Amino acid sequence: MxxxxxxxxxxxxxxxxxxxxxxxxxxxxxxxxxxxxxxxxxxxxxxxxxxxxxxxxxxxxxxxxxxxxxxxxxxxxxxxxxxxxxxxxxxxxxxxKERAFLMARDKWESLQILREQGIAVPNSQLSGVETDPKMVIQKMDFPLIIKTLNGSQGIGVMLAEKPQSAVSILETLKQANVPVLLQDFVEEATGEDIRCFVVGDKVIASMQRIGQEGEFRANFHRGGSAQPVLLTEEEKQLAVRATKALGLVVSGVDLIRSKGGLLVLEVNASPGLEMIEKTSRVDIALQIMLYLEKMVQS
Ligand SMILES: Nc1ncnc2c1ncn2[C@@H]1O[C@H](COP(=O)(O)OP(=O)(O)O)[C@@H](O)[C@H]1O
Ligand SMILES: [Mg+2]
CATH class of the missing domain: 3.40.50.20 (Rossmann fold)
Incomplete structure (x- = not known):
């Protein structure tokens, strides 16, 4: 080919x-x-x-x-x-495909679609530009996560410990015309999450990511490390369902094992291979090629 x-x-x-x-x-x-x-x-x-x-x-x-x-x-x-x-x-x-890729790049739209498909995500809120930051945080718990809608590699994900810091961050971002969503901080995650690499209708590799000391973001690009992890059948099925909900065929699904159950944090349309290939020892690139051959040549 x-x-x-x-x-x-x-x-x-x-x-x-x-x-x-x-x-x-x-x-x-x-x-x-x-x-x-x-x-x-x-x-x-x-x-x-x-x-x-x-x-x-x-x-x-x-x-x-x-x-x-x-x-x-x-x-x-x-x-x-x-x-x-x-x-x-x-x-x-x-x-x-283009539509799926574009949807996955919008964190708010992705969360909406996941919820529409009955998939659990952290409690989240999107507020219109005319709303007042002091008012919109009134019913939120603290610490609070603030996320830009199309960040990646942990950039654009902020943690506000107190209402005052949330208000100052939100006012600054509003001034700079940067739309954000608010999200409950899942405390028991403590800087850890699970990355599932999905190809077609299978999770082909996974890893547990651990944020650097004192860091709540588990991303590789933010200095995080990783270790092998065994997924339950439920976790595998959830990762595949989340991928399909967005219409993707290759994805990296971030999961959190919260005390209330499994939560999908996000679904990445162009997930990195380095940390997960090295941790899981799965030849992901080859698996992608084999899948591609099957799809194109059948
Ligand atoms: N609601 C949350 N509660 C706890 N940790 C979170 C939450 N949202 C994000 N994180 C942490 O921040 C990291 C980056 O967030 P994510 O939404 O995946 O954005 P990015 O696209 O930048 O990777 C996650 O891998 C996780 O470790
Ligand atoms: Mg992520």
Whole structure:
């Protein structure tokens, strides 16, 4: 197959591993930055041409690929999804479709969809821009989590210990036009969560993530570490249900074992491979390639 990975940073561990796996399976893979793509729509033509303008060269028409793997970060969601949709319109298989990818990148919309499907999430609140921060926190418990709607890698997730600090953070973000959601802090998580890597209808790898000393965020990019974890059948099923609820086929589901039961924190559409491959010793890149072969060649 001729594969395309949409990614801004080909040297990242995850991109390297996916490319290695593609080559190992006898496929070719281009890694291109969606922000260097040029999309065309023409009056009456059925073509959805995509051109690519390399760093030091003129744009050229991209060939037909057998499949596209979206791996772009939150800073490129909009253009990345536009490129993804163009390839979908050409009838090319995309490993995570544009709508699902876009939905997963919006933390509030994802929580709404998860709840619509009966999946438990932490108590959360979204307040309109005209609301008063002092009023909207009145019925919330403290400490309180404040999250930007499209952060990642732990950035944009804040913990306000007291109402006064929540108000000052909310006023600042309001002034800067940054929309946020409020969420109950799940205390018993104590900087730990479970990452489930889902491909198709299976959890293929998992790990328990542990935040750095004094850190409530368990993310790898915030200095967190990881250890192997055994998932219950219920946990596996929940991760797959959450993935399907958002319409994704590849995802990283963050779960918390709270005293009231399992909670889904979020579902990532482009989950990192490094920490989870090293912890679980599962060749995730290869599993993704095998799944892709099954989907494209069947
Ligand atoms: N409501 C919460 N209660 C306790 N810990 C939380 C809560 N929300 C997030 N966290 C911690 O912060 C981390 C990052 O939050 P998350 O919503 O997954 O954002 P990101 O997309 O940046 O990873 C989580 O992995 C978890 O460790
Ligand atoms: Mg997360």
């Amino acid at each position: 001729k594969l395309l990975m949409l990614c801004r940073e080909p040297r990242l561990y995850s991109c390297q591993r996916l490319k290695e796996a593609a080559i190992q399976c006898g496929h070719e893979m281009d890694i291109l930055d969606p922000n260097r793509c040029i999309l065309k729509l023409m009056e009456n033509s059925p073509h959805f041409d995509v051109y690519y303008q390399p760093k030091d060269g003129a744009p050229y028409l991209l060939p037909n690929y057998d499949a596209v793997l979206p791996r772009f970060g939150t800073a490129s969601t909009k253009m990345g999804c536009a490129v993804l949709r163009h390839f979908q319109a050409k009838g090319i298989y995309c490993l995570n």
